[in-house]
Amino acid sequence: MPEKDIIDVLSTDILVIGGGISGLVATVSAAEEGVSVITLEKGDSPFQYGWWYGVIGSKLHKERGINIDKNHVWALLQRAGLFRIDPRLIKMWVDNSGKVMDWLLDIIEDESGIKYDSFPIETHPEKVHNGEPPKVTIGGIEVLRYFPTAILLPSNTVVVPSLLKRIEKLKGKVLFGTAGVQLLKDGDKVVGAVAKTKDGYIKINSKAVILATGGYEGNKLMLRKYIPEADSIVHVLGKPLNTGDGILMAQWVGAAIDPWPHAPMLFDWGLYGTKVPTLENIFRQPWLAVNMFGERFYNEDNIYGYTCKAYFYQPGHFAWVIWDDKWRDEEILLRMGGTVCERTTNKYIDLTTGVFSNEPIIFHKEEWVEELINKGAIIRASTIDELASKMGVPIETLKKTINRYNELAMKGIDEDFGKDPHKLVAIDKPPYYAAKVGPALLVTLSGVRVTPELNVLSKDWKVIKGLYAVGNTCGGFFAYEYPVAVTGDSMGRAITTGYIAAKKAVEYVKSL
Ligand SMILES: Cc1cc2nc3c(=O)[nH]c(=O)nc-3n(C[C@H](O)[C@H](O)[C@H](O)COP(=O)(O)OP(=O)(O)OC[C@H]3O[C@@H](n4cnc5c(N)ncnc54)[C@H](O)[C@@H]3O)c2cc1C
Structure with missing residues (x-):
C-alpha cells in the first residue's frame, strides 16, 4: 500500500479488527485495563447473529442447580473434533467461560438494567421425555447428550448495545464502515493495520492487533477451497461481510491455519x-427422510450439522422429508421438536426478548407452511402415488418405504435405523407433505492456528508477536462439524476467546 494513498493515520495501544461479538468483548476487556483501543x-x-451463549459454571448455572461436568464436556469436544483440535484451547474455554459470562451479565445489568437472572438457560424442556435427560439415541444407545450450557441472551437488542455503551464509557472507539485490509509489521512484530473507509485508506499504528473478523461464510472461493460440502450448500445464512479477511491477513504475515477440511x-x-x-421449521423435524430413490437412509432424530452430513452423503446431496397431516397436532409437534433450534413449539422461551414466555412460536406458523406450499417449496398431495410422482421418486419404492415405516411406528421400535420410538410418527393421515432439503451454512469455524493464550502461530509454530485471533477467526477448536451437544459453544468460544485474548494483549503491551 503506497503511503500516498493513506488519508489519515491513527494510533492506539490495541487495535481490534472486527466488531462482532468476539471483537466487542475484546474491546471492553482491553479498555477496562486502562489501555487505548x-x-x-x-x-x-452493529449486527449480531446468535442467541445461545454456551458456557460452563456461570453464576446462573450455579443458582439454578445446573452442574455440568467440565471433564465430560472437555472430553466430548475433543472426541467430536476427532482429536484434530487443541485440547488446551478447549480447556481454556471450559475453565474460563463461566467467569466470562458472569462478567458479561454484570455489564448487561449495569448498562441495560436487565437483571442477570431474568435470562433462561436452554434446558430443552420439551425434549425431556419421562424424566430422561435430553439426548440422541440409536437403538436405545446414547450417542449424544445435550448439555445445558447455553444461556439465551438477545444479542442485538441487549448484549451488543450494552457492550457499545460500556466501550463509550471506557473511551474506546468503534469505527463502523471501516475494513481492515492489511497488517503492518516492524521486524518480527505486528504493529498495526491499514484499513479501508468509504473515503479512502487509513493507517492505524498499534502495539498489538486482535483479529476478530469471524469466518469466511461470505467468501465463495474459500468455501470451495476448505469446505467439502460447499457446492451442495443451498443457502448461506451468515454475514456476507465475513469474507475471511482476518484469516487471510494473518496468512499474509506468515500464520498457519487449520488443515483441510x-x-x-x-x-x-x-x-x-x-x-x-x-x-419455518416444520421440515426440520425428525419425520421420515428418504433419498432420491425413495429409500430411508438414517436415523432422522439428529442434530442439524450431522443431519446435513447425512444429506451430503446421499446421491445429489439432499433428502426428501415426508410427513402427514398430523403436523397440526400440538402433541405430535412436542414429540418431534426440541433439539436446539429445532423446536416447532416455542412456548417456553421467547427468542425475541430472551425471557420465559407463554407466547407461541417464532420458528413455526401454519400460515408460513401454507405460503411455502403455494410457492411449491413444500409439496402437498392427497395420495402417496401423487406425492411420489410430484417428488419424482420411484412410486413403488416410496410406497414400500412408507409401509415399512408405518409398520415400525405401529411396533414402537425402529428396527431399521434405531430412532427414538417417540419420534416414529406414521405417515397415514392425508394429505401428505414432502420438502426437498439440503445443507445450509451458518458460519465457518476453522481458522488461524493459535496458542491457548490466543497468540497467532506461524507456519513454524512460533508466536507472531503482537498478533491475536479470536472467535471464528481462530482455529483449533472444531474439526469436521459443529458438535451442537454443547449448545451455544460457538458464541461461548467467541466471548471467552475475545475476553482472554484482550487480557493477554494488554499484558504484552504493558511489557513492551
Ligand atoms: C443465523 C445464525 C444463528 C446463529 N446462532 C448461534 C447461536 O445461537 N449460538 C452460537 O453459539 N452460535 C450461533 N451462530 C454462530 C455465531 O453467530 C458465530 O459463531 C459468532 O457470531 C462468531 O463470532 P465472531 O465474533 O467470531 O464473528 P462475527 O460475530 O461474525 O463478527 C465478525 C465481525 O467482523 C466484521 N468484519 C469482517 N471482516 C472485517 C474486516 N476486514 N474489517 C473489519 N471488520 C470485519 C464483520 O462485519 C462482523 O461484524 C449463529 C450463526 C447464524 C448465521
Missing part, C-alpha cells in the same frame, strides 16, 4: 425452491 467494523452498523456450521435449513432461508 480502536475497533474496526466493516459493516455500517475445515469445520462448517451446517444447518438443515436448505429448503429447495426458496430464494432466501425461511424461518
Whole structure:
C-alpha cells in the first residue's frame, strides 16, 4: 500500500479488527485495563447473529442447580473434533467461560438494567421425555447428550448495545464502515493495520492487533477451497461481510491455519425452491427422510450439522422429508421438536426478548407452511402415488418405504435405523407433505492456528508477536462439524476467546 494513498493515520495501544461479538468483548476487556483501543467494523452498523451463549459454571448455572461436568464436556469436544483440535484451547474455554459470562451479565445489568437472572438457560424442556435427560439415541444407545450450557441472551437488542455503551464509557472507539485490509509489521512484530473507509485508506499504528473478523461464510472461493460440502450448500445464512479477511491477513504475515477440511456450521435449513432461508421449521423435524430413490437412509432424530452430513452423503446431496397431516397436532409437534433450534413449539422461551414466555412460536406458523406450499417449496398431495410422482421418486419404492415405516411406528421400535420410538410418527393421515432439503451454512469455524493464550502461530509454530485471533477467526477448536451437544459453544468460544485474548494483549503491551 503506497503511503500516498493513506488519508489519515491513527494510533492506539490495541487495535481490534472486527466488531462482532468476539471483537466487542475484546474491546471492553482491553479498555477496562486502562489501555487505548480502536475497533474496526466493516459493516455500517452493529449486527449480531446468535442467541445461545454456551458456557460452563456461570453464576446462573450455579443458582439454578445446573452442574455440568467440565471433564465430560472437555472430553466430548475433543472426541467430536476427532482429536484434530487443541485440547488446551478447549480447556481454556471450559475453565474460563463461566467467569466470562458472569462478567458479561454484570455489564448487561449495569448498562441495560436487565437483571442477570431474568435470562433462561436452554434446558430443552420439551425434549425431556419421562424424566430422561435430553439426548440422541440409536437403538436405545446414547450417542449424544445435550448439555445445558447455553444461556439465551438477545444479542442485538441487549448484549451488543450494552457492550457499545460500556466501550463509550471506557473511551474506546468503534469505527463502523471501516475494513481492515492489511497488517503492518516492524521486524518480527505486528504493529498495526491499514484499513479501508468509504473515503479512502487509513493507517492505524498499534502495539498489538486482535483479529476478530469471524469466518469466511461470505467468501465463495474459500468455501470451495476448505469446505467439502460447499457446492451442495443451498443457502448461506451468515454475514456476507465475513469474507475471511482476518484469516487471510494473518496468512499474509506468515500464520498457519487449520488443515483441510475445515469445520462448517451446517444447518438443515436448505429448503429447495426458496430464494432466501425461511424461518419455518416444520421440515426440520425428525419425520421420515428418504433419498432420491425413495429409500430411508438414517436415523432422522439428529442434530442439524450431522443431519446435513447425512444429506451430503446421499446421491445429489439432499433428502426428501415426508410427513402427514398430523403436523397440526400440538402433541405430535412436542414429540418431534426440541433439539436446539429445532423446536416447532416455542412456548417456553421467547427468542425475541430472551425471557420465559407463554407466547407461541417464532420458528413455526401454519400460515408460513401454507405460503411455502403455494410457492411449491413444500409439496402437498392427497395420495402417496401423487406425492411420489410430484417428488419424482420411484412410486413403488416410496410406497414400500412408507409401509415399512408405518409398520415400525405401529411396533414402537425402529428396527431399521434405531430412532427414538417417540419420534416414529406414521405417515397415514392425508394429505401428505414432502420438502426437498439440503445443507445450509451458518458460519465457518476453522481458522488461524493459535496458542491457548490466543497468540497467532506461524507456519513454524512460533508466536507472531503482537498478533491475536479470536472467535471464528481462530482455529483449533472444531474439526469436521459443529458438535451442537454443547449448545451455544460457538458464541461461548467467541466471548471467552475475545475476553482472554484482550487480557493477554494488554499484558504484552504493558511489557513492551
Ligand atoms: C443465523 C445464525 C444463528 C446463529 N446462532 C448461534 C447461536 O445461537 N449460538 C452460537 O453459539 N452460535 C450461533 N451462530 C454462530 C455465531 O453467530 C458465530 O459463531 C459468532 O457470531 C462468531 O463470532 P465472531 O465474533 O467470531 O464473528 P462475527 O460475530 O461474525 O463478527 C465478525 C465481525 O467482523 C466484521 N468484519 C469482517 N471482516 C472485517 C474486516 N476486514 N474489517 C473489519 N471488520 C470485519 C464483520 O462485519 C462482523 O461484524 C449463529 C450463526 C447464524 C448465521
